[in-house]
Amino acid sequence: MLNFNEIQKAKERLNDVTKKTNLIYSQVFSNECNNEVYIKPENLQLTGAYKLRGAYNKISKLSDEERQKGLIASSAGNHAQGVAYAAKKLGAKATIVMPKSTPIIKVESTKKLGADIILEGECYDEAYAKARQLEEQEGYTFIHPFNDLDIIAGQGTIGIEILEENKDIDYVLVPIGGGGLISGIATAVKHIKPSIKVIGVEPIGAMAMKKSIENGKLIELDSVKTIADGVAVKRPGDIPFSIVKKYVDDIITISEYEIMEAFLLLLENHKMVGENAGVLSLAASKKLNVKNKKIACVISGGNIDVLTISTLINRGLVTRGRIYCFSVELPNTPGELNKISKILSDLNANVIKFEHNRYVTYDRLTNVKLEATIETSGKEHIELINKKLKEIGLEVKTVH
Missing domain, CATH: 3.40.50.1100 (Rossmann fold)
Incomplete structure (x- = not known):
């Protein structure tokens, strides 16, 4: 412990x-x-x-011989940057194995700190296996991202x-x-x-x-x-x-x-x-x-x-209900779209996009489908909009 x-x-x-x-x-x-x-x-x-804390604490406690061997670590990104920063500050060379799925910003940021990067595997555990393999082959000093008391102390x-x-x-x-x-x-x-x-x-x-x-x-x-x-x-x-x-x-x-x-x-x-x-x-x-x-x-x-x-x-x-997309079927007669627009305007909903399509309804000769994407103030606002649309006889279907 x-x-x-x-x-x-x-x-x-x-x-x-x-x-x-x-x-x-x-x-x-x-x-x-x-x-x-x-x-x-x-x-x-x-x-x-936060990873800089553990990485620096660990590397600062290594002997000169351990640092001179070169450091190797596996990381999904943040430990990589912590090790690279600490290594540069303490005069050691670092190699980092990162999963192929690592966001580009983390890869590039680690390179800028002077570390060599190897992309290997689809998740951290596969990158870890590669780093351990290189540790054995090249004699590097391994800096574990979490299973190390000095890292944990940092x-x-x-x-x-x-x-x-x-x-x-x-x-x-x-x-x-x-x-x-x-x-x-x-x-x-x-x-x-x-x-x-x-x-x-x-x-x-x-x-x-x-x-x-x-x-x-x-x-x-x-x-x-x-x-x-x-x-x-x-x-x-x-x-x-x-x-x-x-x-x-x-x-x-x-x-x-x-x-x-x-x-x-x-x-x-x-x-x-x-x-x-x-x-x-x-x-x-x-x-x-x-x-x-x-x-x-x-x-x-x-x-x-x-x-x-x-x-x-x-x-x-x-997710927060700030963007709401719904669909309704309207009679294919003049003025129906204006009714929807007026309800949304009266309720202070901002229209992002309307898609008006007469070819996707069951009865395309008499009805059209309207898909609306709107900006709202949240879920209560959405409930109020749906209520008003239902009051004029529309069946509202949530798209997202």
């Missing part, structure tokens, strides 16, 4: 290296869950994610910072991939304040830690499927698993839609970008069955490419 003193020593090593990411009170997420929510924005860290410095800034925090919500982040944070906060609750968060398509805890042993998933690439891990580490068993109070699972919704709320209200894995804690904040508690949500990273951001915004708008 990790000793709290090692986390304190890691904090001293990192004082002049990492950026202190102060807690940000969130009115919007507080309103969503009827608690007092504070964001721990590790997406604002120097490399865009990540645990986040827990110390949270309680130094607000000692009254009742809950800490933390994303889980391999388990290194939550292991470090849980060790730190439980030592400082034993009454605090630590809640892990995993996407439904990659809940390896939750299944492992439920089965009382490490479980390797057959496959992972999630938009949260940073936590797409088939098998957690055995060291984090043992710490999670001891210190973590619960693990919440989150759907892809809940991830998109949290991403949009963070972007729109805090003007802040969190990657899909990074916003898991925010998505989980409204799934806690508690009220009037002080909750710290760790945003683990913000490294995400622009095309993915665009997709998430659009899907998030649909």
